[in-house]
């Protein structure tokens with residue numbers, strides 16, 4: 001059994017978000033990056049399948065040089081092989097462009113299962129998993145919070161609203177986008193990190209994938225024109241002063257509300 | 261000029277409120293760009309709902325009535341959506357960002373080779389161009405996007421605008437589909453409703469909620485719990501806290517947790533992503549403590565403190581205890 005896990009490297013959750021001079025994205029120089037939260041859960045889910053059965057876990061990421069680190073971490077956690085799509089054109093792609101790149105890899109690898117995150121923590125597009133499934137004509141489901149396998153059938157609990165779940169069944173090969181909290185993610189062990197150094201690590205360009213001209217800047221359909229801090233509505237009154245003064249003002253308010 | 265197709269959603273025998281909200285944007289954009297509004301109403305036994313939607317914003321409605329459309333499946337609804345796009349000649353296709361909308365819409369976009377934008381809180385026409393507004397970085401920044409492909413697909417955030425109130429001269433035509441159970445590659449098995457395990461946050465007068473900013477599980481006990489006890493309230497949490505196993509799921513507030521409306525909600529180290537806000541923004545009074553002055557939680561809070569919660573919360577706890585004497 002072969003499982004592909006798609007990982008994105010995103011700005012660290014506590015990184016400062018300064019807007020770039022063209023206004024269209026954040027300033028990425030000098031900030032820390034990490035594996036997208038949702039994707040750590042996707043990788044863990046694949047590794048659990050591998051722990052229980054014979055499986056090869058292949059991690060794939062599209063991005064610049066820094067992405068090597070994310071893929072090395074994934075190998076250190078237990079993935080078997082990494083594919084890094086490194087090409088300035090790939091990075092300039094929108095969601096559909098990225099999905100086409102991942103589709104080319106999936107078609108070449110023909111995995112039994114593709115596990116992805118439901119959403120990226122930076123762009124929040126929540127688009128690529130269903131797109132990839134559409135492009136490769138595989139069934140898919142999203143917001144998976146439980147995955148059970150038996151004889152090529154997957155039984156998935158997908159999270160719907162208000163804490164309810166919907167149980168669906170789909171046959172492998174398929175694409176599953178996981179929700180956070182589906183499992184408890186392991187850490188890479190020192191032994192794992194050492195072993196990772198010897199694992200296969202492929203670097204591919206857009207041309208290697210036969211996608212020249214089909215993805216990248218010229219093929220972009222969705223353009224982020226501008227990002228900005230959220231429009232301030234009726235904003236909170238911000239309390240200033242010493243910790244003690246602030247605490248006293250808050251208590252005053254709580255009293256006024258009749259709660260003390 | 262093409263038309264705008266709304267993919268309406270039927271839930272518990274009614275058109276969802278979220279679909280009428282999509283109609284608000286669809287009607288506005290249609291008016292400003294000279295498009296018509298058309299809709300798909302798909303489900304089982306939905307004849308009357310299609311009639312209703314046609315008059316309340318849906319315009320020219322295609323009704324797809326079939327047993328296999330009773331439960332959402334990307335396969336069966338996909339057939340209906342493709343047929344409706346074809347019949348309507350739509351170039352803008354709008355869904356709501358609900359569990360079925362977010363599941364199917366990007367796939368439809370990929371099949372059409374169309375640009376896709378998810379979870380828009382606003383869709384406007386500026387100088388003849390359709391502009392999509394949405395949040396990025398889990399609510400921390402707003403983005404303005406445009407789509408340049410011939411067809412565009414988008415999902416709309418539920419609750420972002422009011423439901424369409426006007427009346428439309430609608431019409432209904434039946435969409436004949438040949439669906440077979442054999443075509444179902446994703447099969448609905450059952451719905452499991454949320455099990456309540458005794459913690460009912462909806463009854464609490466005061467909720468002290470902690471987010472990822474609390475930093476560690478023991479801090480919930482050492483720092484937040486004394487304030488909860490001093491106020492005689494209940495503890496709540498954001499999703500990452502529950503995902504990390506710091507607190508059980510029943511403490512989660514938000515779209516996939518509980519929706520609460522206490523007299524006082526104190527949010528500590530919670531950034532204020534929309535999925536959290538929908539669970540608490542109608543609380544009577546909201547205090548937010550966050551060290552980031554730009555955190556979106558301050559947009560819904562009544563009182564804000566920009567500081568380290570590990571300093572403010574213990575000081576507040578002592579002040580509450582002192583006030584009680």
Ligand SMILES: Cc1cc2nc3c(=O)[nH]c(=O)nc-3n(C[C@H](O)[C@H](O)[C@H](O)COP(=O)(O)OP(=O)(O)OC[C@H]3O[C@@H](n4cnc5c(N)ncnc54)[C@H](O)[C@@H]3O)c2cc1C
Pocket residue numbers: 013119143398470471472473474497498499500501512513514515516517518528529530531532533534535536539549550551552555567568569570
């Ligand atoms: C389909 C779906 C459903 C979801 N359902 C829910 C849901 O039901 N409930 C929910 O909460 N989320 C939900 N989410 C997740 C949501 O998008 C956010 O990721 C989440 O709410 C963020 O939680 P947070 O604010 O605790 O963490 P973060 O966004 O990481 O924010 C942490 C905050 O703590 C502040 N901070 C850090 N240290 C300190 C300190 N010492 N003192 C003061 N402040 C500090 C930081 O400035 C930051 O603002 C859902 C997401 C999806 C896609």
Ligand SMILES: Nc1ncnc2c1ncn2[C@@H]1O[C@H](COP(=O)(O)O)[C@@H](O)[C@H]1O
Pocket residue numbers: 006007008009036038039042060061062063095098115116117118119120121123124125126127128129
């Ligand atoms: N650059 C990338 N490389 C590999 N996988 C990606 C990339 N971007 C997104 N993904 C995958 O697609 C999922 C959804 O991302 P998105 O549609 O961008 O919100 C992520 O959780 C990843 O699994």
